[in-house]
Amino acid sequence: MQNESLSISVPSPAYTSAKQKIAIALAGIGILLVLVVWAAGRVVAPVPISLAALGFVLAGVLVFVREEYLKYPEGIKNNGAWFRGLTARGVWGWLLGVLITGFYVCLYWFPQYLAGLIQLFDPFSRLLRDRAADQWFVYGAFYTAAVLFMGIKFIYKYRHNPYQRLRTFSVMFFQLGFAFLIPGLLLRLQHPEIYFTYFWPLSYYQGTPMAYQGYSGSGLGTFFFFFGLAMFFIGTPILTYFFGKRWYCSWVCGCGGLAETAGDPFRHLSDKSLTAWKIERWMIHSILAFVVLMTALLWINVATGKSIFQEYSQLFYKMYSFAIGSVFSGVVGVGFYPLLGSRVWCRFGCPMAAWLGIWQKKKSKFRITVNGGQCISCGNCSTYCEMGIDVRAYAQKGQDVVRASCVGCGICSAVCPRGVLRLEGANSHPPAFLSRTL
Amino acid sequence: MKIIILGNGVSGITAARYIRKLSDHEITVISDEADYFFSRTALMYVFMGHMRRKDVQPYEDWFWDKNRIALLRDRVSHIDFEAKTLQTAHGKSIAYDKLILAVGSQSNKFGWPGQDLDGVHGLYRWQDLEAMERHSRGLNRAVIVGGGLIGIEMAEMFHSRHIPVTFLVRESSFWDIVLPPQESAMINRHINEHGIGLRLQTELKEILPGENGKCRAITTSTGETIPCGFVGLTAGVSPNVGFLKNTALDINRGILVNEYLETNQPDVYAIGDCAEIRQPQPGRRSIEAVWYTGRMMGETVAHTICRQATAYNPGIWFNSAKFFDIEYQVYGDIQPREPETRASLYWEHAEGKKSIRLAYDRHSGAVTGFNLMGIRYRHEVCEKWLHAGTQIEEVLPNLGLANFDPEFFPQHESELVAEYNRQTGKNLVVKRKRGLPAVLQFLNKQHSSS
Incomplete structure (x- = not known):
């Protein structure tokens, strides 16, 4: 019993009821269908098989939710999070990590191996977009399904918490509408495929001269180009001043949406150490600096007419696209959910989060306040912070949490067993309670 | 030095x-x-x-x-x-x-026969946790003795592992030496809702030994014998x-x-x-x-x-706990039965999992305590009111300020005030809602006037 972690010493399997096993079997059949099509590289009857795959997974989620949450009184449901292989970096966690990582590798560099899945979603793509499916449509469909299905699970998990319900409904809405259906319908209507909720610099392409030229034939495209710029320079500072970066990161953004839904079971895996915080600060700001420099170079090229920067700036763009756009945000960012937690990209990489974070830290009313002296230093807030913020370090001192990385998900407040944390907005701090005790 | x-x-x-x-x-x-x-x-x-x-x-x-x-x-x-x-x-x-x-x-042990058997533990030290862990595998049932904060935690712990729990409480209602009757009854219901075998007015009589010095079962003051591989002694420390x-x-x-x-x-x-x-x-x-x-x-x-000799001054009493899913906060002095000189204003949500209680002096009207179940109140605000001996009829219209629940949670202060109006024939209205800007204004104002 000298184990560092009791989780390792728990030899009995996590409790699973018969209905939960049925739920896992149902979802398993759906996933198996997808895996078979992926492996086969082709599909005979895409419509029934795709519907069956999605239907089985959804049915599995619904049965699971009923058993896991609705059967019990509402409340915090983190029992066994560190005991289960899937959520505590056990065998299932690693396997899932390999599976998702493998999918991303195929998606970015070997789309020919996704031929079966592309066929599987082809009828759906034609229905929505009036054109053949490609690997990106497959990706969008999976992504949206993950946000919706796991969003349903999350809403039931936090059914007692209106903030969590609304926030999750919001990310599901923006993913389904603005990141899936609307871009598809725009294509059908011969418009550019526009994702209204992704701006530069998260969408690093969107601020470049290539994007501007690409949009030039379309009024909507040109509008979106300037809309994106306005969101960066005006919208972000104003909205962040009033609401904190959560207006985007945990209510609108698709990356955030996936992290908050599909990534929720892994949120406690984020690294809380001081070292991780130090790495986070230089890494995320370096990436923001890089994307700004890269975009500036591309525009200088256009303005000066193919200057000496040309080859370097294109190289920069390619480097960024490969290292950050594909490897970091996709392969590591999502593929490593079961190993590093759900917000690795948002915390260490996303230049949009860096920009929002600067405003949140320097000029925002948003803060998490601490309820007097009620903190018992238990650590639930820090453990369940997907951004790896050591919330407890603030709470036990009675100090407001004002951190660049906080996405305002509100889970620290939800899991606090003593009602100590509250997300809110004001321009100054309440007097520190603890320093008044003497 | x-x-x-x-x-x-x-x-x-x-x-x-x-x-x-x-x-x-x-x-x-x-x-x-x-x-x-x-x-x-x-x-x-x-x-x-x-x-x-x-x-x-x-x-x-x-x-x-x-x-x-x-x-x-x-x-x-x-x-x-x-x-x-x-x-x-x-x-x-x-x-x-x-x-x-x-x-x-x-952990207290009151000389029960068998209290030193293997599988009989309190919950205070890290080693107690290890003992619980050791005995949990294949455990048929845990019996917990003592209806206080640690007892209900232990019940929740075993329950989380799907281990059946019997919870012996000497008093006629859970923790009723501290909680007023309504709040105590709320927790009784909640314990039962979770499927815990709550035995009120039941005391441990004896712990029966099995093989190898392990506990096998207990007998109760009501004559029942309950087989169990673990006995949690949580009758205080x-x-x-x-x-x-x-x-x-x-x-x-x-x-x-x-x-x-x-x-x-x-x-x-x-x-x-x-x-x-x-x-x-x-x-x-x-x-x-x-x-x-x-x-x-x-x-x-x-x-x-x-530095210099500093007297210990704990200030106004506060505490908090969580009973399974129901959070509990207290500020000031709340008695299970308030003395005659005090009135106690109580509101409970229809679903029976949230409540607000304010105690106040009948004569001076000064607020003396806040008791919250399933609702969070802000420590600093309650403390200011208590410290200043603020009148109940000044507190009630501003009570929204104290609310510390997350955004979008319903605020129930007006329902408590309606209860006060019903009892007194007054016509008070809640004027302030929760939120940091208003709270800061309130705290700063209080601060400068004191």
Whole structure:
């Protein structure tokens, strides 16, 4: 019993009821269908098989939710999070990590191996977009399904918490509408495929001269180009001043949406150490600096007419696209959910989060306040912070949490067993309670 | 100056941290229980799989070296108060200039037959958690004896592992020596809702031995025999002072201290659960074994040692807990049955899982206490009102300010005020809602006028 972690010493399997096993079997059949099509590289009857795959997974989620949450009184449901292989970096966690990582590798560099899945979603793509499916449509469909299905699970998990319900409904809405259906319908209507909720610099392409030229034939495209710029320079500072970066990161953004839904079971895996915080600060700001420099170079090229920067700036763009756009945000960012937690990209990489974070830290009313002296230093807030913020370090001192990385998900407040944390907005701090005790 | 602190719980560690903040004294913390400070109140979450051991340790391991707080894993076997030295079980002899005793509590055992059998444990130390873990595999049933805060935590812990639980409570309703009847009844319902076998007005009579000195079953005062592989003894805690008995140290139930937390021995202080205050402030108990008082005592003793003698002033009483899914907060003085001089205004949500209670003086109208179930109230706001003896009819219209629930949660203050209006024929209206800007305005205004 000298184990560092009791989780390792728990030899009995996590409790699973018969209905939960049925739920896992149902979802398993759906996933198996997808895996078979992926492996086969082709599909005979895409419509029934795709519907069956999605239907089985959804049915599995619904049965699971009923058993896991609705059967019990509402409340915090983190029992066994560190005991289960899937959520505590056990065998299932690693396997899932390999599976998702493998999918991303195929998606970015070997789309020919996704031929079966592309066929599987082809009828759906034609229905929505009036054109053949490609690997990106497959990706969008999976992504949206993950946000919706796991969003349903999350809403039931936090059914007692209106903030969590609304926030999750919001990310599901923006993913389904603005990141899936609307871009598809725009294509059908011969418009550019526009994702209204992704701006530069998260969408690093969107601020470049290539994007501007690409949009030039379309009024909507040109509008979106300037809309994106306005969101960066005006919208972000104003909205962040009033609401904190959560207006985007945990209510609108698709990356955030996936992290908050599909990534929720892994949120406690984020690294809380001081070292991780130090790495986070230089890494995320370096990436923001890089994307700004890269975009500036591309525009200088256009303005000066193919200057000496040309080859370097294109190289920069390619480097960024490969290292950050594909490897970091996709392969590591999502593929490593079961190993590093759900917000690795948002915390260490996303230049949009860096920009929002600067405003949140320097000029925002948003803060998490601490309820007097009620903190018992238990650590639930820090453990369940997907951004790896050591919330407890603030709470036990009675100090407001004002951190660049906080996405305002509100889970620290939800899991606090003593009602100590509250997300809110004001321009100054309440007097520190603890320093008044003497 | 060399300062030795016995015990690395919240009291001892808070003392160490503040001494370091205020001075360059040499600090050594000795603990027999654990290498590093952990949150004792979070033990349950480790068992339930919410957190790992390292997650309930509030400071990373490098913290202690960086702050020059030496940690020694050892057990003190003897203290020579004359020579100012202590002896440890590992044979060390350590001299001190100042000694802080922060040795905590131990679980009460009331001489039940079989109370020392294998599988019979309290829940206080890390080792108790390990014992629970050891006995949990294949456990047929756990019986928990004692209806207080630790008892209900233990019930939740076993329940989280799908182990059947029988919960023996001596009183006629859960924790009714502290909670008023309605709140206590709410928790009874909630315990039953979770499928715990709650046995009110039932006491442990005997623990029956099985093979290899393990417990096999218990019998109750109601004549029932309940087979169980584990018995949780959670009928309160008392100061862990056994090893100090028969020394020159003045001990009653705990180590007796004055308002400066000084014992009868020179340069020896006692703080936290193990300290018994000779003359507690009016309305306060001489021993208060809670997290918050331990922390405040640690801070106070650090000031006394490093600066000027500082009297322990715990301020207005507050506490909190969580009973399965229902959070509980209290500010000020709430009695299970308020005296005749006080009125108690109570509102309960129709679903029976939330309530607000305000106690106030019938004559002066001054608010004396807040009791919340399933609703969060802001400590600073309640404290200001209590401190100033604010009138109930001034508090009620502003009660929304105290609400600390997250955004989009419904606010129920107007329902409590409606109850007050119904009782008194008044026509008060809630004018203020929760939110930091209004709270800051309120706190600053109060501050400048006082």
